[in-house]
Amino acid sequence: MLISGSTAFAQGPVAERALQAYQGNEWDKAARIIDSASVASGEAADPFTWHLRGFIYKDIYKIAQKENRNSTARAIAIESFYKSNELDKAGDFTQRNNGSIRSLVISYFNDAVRLMDTTNYMESEKFYLEYKRQMKRFAPATDFMKSDVEYYNAFATILVKKFNRMEKGADVFFNKAIEVYQKVIELDSNNCLAHYQIGILYYNKGVEILLNLDPTTPLEEIIKSQEICVELFQKSKPHMYKAWELQNCKDINPLEIAEGLSGIHYQLNEPDKFKYWEDLKKKLQEGEDK
Amino acid sequence: MKRWFLIALLVFPTLAMDMLSGDPKDTHKTVKALFVYQFATLVDWPKEFKKGDFIIGVYGESPLYDELTNKYSNRSVGSQAIKIRSFQSYNSITPCHILVVAPEVSDKVADLAKKFKSSSTLIVSEKEGKLKEGAVISFVIKDNKQSYELSKSNASKSKLIIGSKLENLAARVE
Numbered sequence: 013m014l015i016s017g018s019t020a021f022a023q024g025p026v027a028e029r030a031l032q033a034y035q036g037n038e039w040d041k042a043a044r045i046i047d048s049a050s051v052a053s054g055e056a057a058d059p060f061t062w063h064l065r066g067f068i069y070k071d072i073y074k075i076a077q078k079e080n081r082n083s084t085a086r087a088i089a090i091e092s093f094y095k096s097n098e099l100d101k102a103g104d105f106t107q108r109n110n111g112s113i114r115s116l117v118i119s120y121f122n123d124a125v126r127l128m129d130t131t132n133y134m135e136s137e138k139f140y141l142e143y144k145r146q147m148k149r150f151a152p153a154t155d156f157m158k159s160d161v162e163y164y165n166a167f168a169t170i171l172v173k174k175f176n177r178m179e180k181g182a183d184v185f186f187n188k189a190i191e192v193y194q195k196v197i198e199l200d201s202n203n204c205l206a207h208y209q210i211g212i213l214y215y216n217k218g219v220e221i222l223l224n225l226d227p228t229t230p231l232e233e234i235i236k237s238q239e240i241c242v243e244l245f246q247k248s249k250p251h252m253y254k255a256w257e258l259q260n261c262k263d264i265n266p267l268e269i270a271e272g273l274s275g276i277h278y279q280l281n282e283p284d285k286f287k288y289w290e291d292l293k294k295k296l297q298e299g300e301d302k
Numbered sequence: 303m304k305r306w307f308l309i310a311l312l313v314f315p316t317l318a319m320d321m322l323s324g325d326p327k328d329t330h331k332t333v334k335a336l337f338v339y340q341f342a343t344l345v346d347w348p349k350e351f352k353k354g355d356f357i358i359g360v361y362g363e364s365p366l367y368d369e370l371t372n373k374y375s376n377r378s379v380g381s382q383a384i385k386i387r388s389f390q391s392y393n394s395i396t397p398c399h400i401l402v403v404a405p406e407v408s409d410k411v412a413d414l415a416k417k418f419k420s421s422s423t424l425i426v427s428e429k430e431g432k433l434k435e436g437a438v439i440s441f442v443i444k445d446n447k448q449s450y451e452l453s454k455s456n457a458s459k460s461k462l463i464i465g466s467k468l469e470n471l472a473a474r475v476e
Contacts, residue, residue, distance in 0.1 A: 222329040227373040231340045231471050238333065238447040245446075279329060281443040 024055035027064055034068050039076045042068045050092075062096035063105040065089075070112055081123045081139065090116050090146065110150075117146040124163070130177070133170040161200050168192040168209065175213075189213060204254075204261035211252035211272055218244035218279060245279045252276055267296045331365040333448045334428070334441060335373060338366070341424060341439060342379045342400060344465035345457070351399060351422050356382035359396075361389045361414070362404030364428060397421035403437070405429040411437050415456065422460045426450075433476055438462060442473050449473040 023031070026049035033042035046065040049055040069089035077083045093109040100106050120143035127136035140163050147154050168189045175185035190213060196206040218241035225237055252272045259266060274289035342356065356379040360367040371386045378384055379399075389395040392410055401423050403411055408429035415425055415436025427437040433453040438460065442451050451474035457464050469475055 219329055222332055225332065225336060227336065227339060227377065229336055231337075231344065231467060234333065234336050234340065235447070235449075235471060242446045280446045281330075281448070282446070 023060050023064075024049060024052070024058060026052055026055050027058065027061045030068065031064055034064070034071070039068060039072045043072060057099060059096045059098075059100035059102075059105050062092045062099065063109060066092035066096060066109060066112060070116065073116075079119070081127075086116055086119065113150055117143060117150055120146060121159075128166050128170060130170055130173050133167060137167065157199055161196050161203055161206075164192050164196045164199070165203070165205055165209075168196070168206070172209070172213065186213065186217060202258055202260075204258040205263060207251040207258070208255040208261060208264050208269060208272070211248045211255060211276070214244045214248035214251070215272060215276055215279070218242075218248070219275075242280065245276050248272075249276050249280075267293060267300065270296055328365075330448065331369040334366055335369040337441070337448070337450060338370065338400060338402060338426065339374055339377075341426065341468065342384070344468040345424055346463035346465065347399060348422055348461045352380070352382065354382065355385040356380075357385050357387060357396075357398040357400075359387040359389055359398035359401045360404065361392075361395055361401060361410070362407035363390075364402065364404035366402055366404075366428070398423050400424045400426060402426045403428060403432075408432060411435040415459075419460055422462055424457075424460070424462055438464075444473045451475070 026045060030042050030045035030049060033039075033045055043065075046061065046068050049061045050065055055061045066089045069085045069092060073079065073083045073085035073089060077085060090113055093113045096109050097106050100109070120139050124136045124140035124143060127133065127139060144156055147156075171185045171189035171192060175182045175189060190210060193206040193210045193213075196203050197210075200206075221237055221241050221244075225234065229237070252269060255261060255264070256266070256269045256273060261269070270289055270293045274286055274293055277283075277285040277289060338358065342358065358370055358374070360370065367386065367388045374384050375386055376384075387396070387398065392407075392413070395401070395414070395417075397418060399422075401414065401418065403414065403425060405428050408427055411425060411427050411432045412435040414423075418425070424439065425437045427435075427440045430440050430442040430451070432440045433451060433456060436456055437453070438456045439450050439452045442449050450472055452464060452469065452472045453476050454464055454469070455476070
């Protein structure tokens with residue numbers, strides 16, 4: 013039931029008819045009636061009218077439209093609950109209104125999660141931003157740092173997948189992935205995963221360039237390609253070191269970070285540092301084997 | 303009317319990437335092989351060595367041998383088909399157009415320079431600092447990059463003419 017005992021509250025005749033239609037699962041009819049009540053002079057000032065309108069549209073979104081994420085019913089439901097709160101001087105509906113607002117706001121977040129794949133990722137961000145906008149209104153003190161970090165780490169992971177799968181135009185995804193990971197680091201400078209991922213992205217790109225050079229590449233291009241790669245490996249290095257210093261990556265084994273550092277120094281032709289990390293790698297490996 | 307459950311927050315998936323699969327160290331041999339092929343195309347051999355196969359030998363244990371075999375066996379320098387040879391002992395070495403000397407046997411560079419002076423063998427040392435011992439080209443690391451230094455006088459002793467591009471792009475010329 014929407015509100016147990018809701019009919020105990022005095023309500024106008026239009027809202028009464030809307031309630032009956034709603035209870036009979038006639039959502040479209042209920043919506044038409046409640047919309048007329050929400051502009052009727054007497055009932056428009058009644059918090060119950062808006063409270064009921066919120067539930068009618070919430071059910072349209074959830075049931076009649078099967079949680080169609082582009083349904084406008086969700087936004088109408090939220091606005092109706094806010095309006096009800098505004099008129100609810102006696103506090104009869106506010107608690108339930110807020111419960112519904114919260115669940116609808118969270119549904120934007122969940123849509124963003126569901127859309128986080130290589131096909132729908134751009135639409136995902138739209139829903140994440142809408143979630144933030146709505147949550148700021150509902151709970152202005154909300155700290156989004158943690159969810160932003162998680163969201164953009166996931167978003168960048170998708171971009172990396174796109175980058176790895178595509179041959180032509182993949183640089184767009186490479187650059188965007190770096191940009192998004194940098195955004196994560198701006199939010200949380202000690203985010204180990206983002207540092208590690210940036211390190212790997214630059215490293216892999218450099219190695220890939222070298223391994224894919226045409227065997228007949230002219231001398232000047234070999235030299236130029238190496239310059240580009242050294243720049244990539246140098247960019248990789250501070251991020252991989254930072255990931256190592258942090259040592260708090262829940263998803264990354266320290267052995268993998270040591271392997272990254274060993275690889276970077278190898279590519280930079282720094283034999284002493286390469287040896288240091290190779291030795292450390294072996295020690296870590298022995299520790300794992302025990 | 304309907305029952306509503308509290309909607310729980312879902313969790314975003316994040317995955318750590320892997321380094322490129324395979325041995326990350328392969329790039330050194332790849333780059334060196336690219337250079338060796340360029341040495342073949344940018345050096346001029348005396349007329350009598352411009353017929354038959356173009357022989358690139360690798361003396362000692364070096365990953366360059368496999369790399370050269372895989373990528374250059376079916377290629378040519380001008381009209382000469384490239385053949386890659388591996389020499390495991392000093393005495394087994396036969397004349398080549400280019401002889402790459404692995405680091406572990408680099409103490410033999412001086413002997414090789416004398417032995418193959420008349421066969422116009424371009425001796426390329428993988429270990430740096432071998433020009434003074436007779437190598438025409440030594441690989442070196444400069445500014446974190448693979449590069450090479452070359453000796454025009456050693457080239458001249460073997461009647462080899464170094465192309466201007468090869469000379470201009472060298473880390474050092476003596």
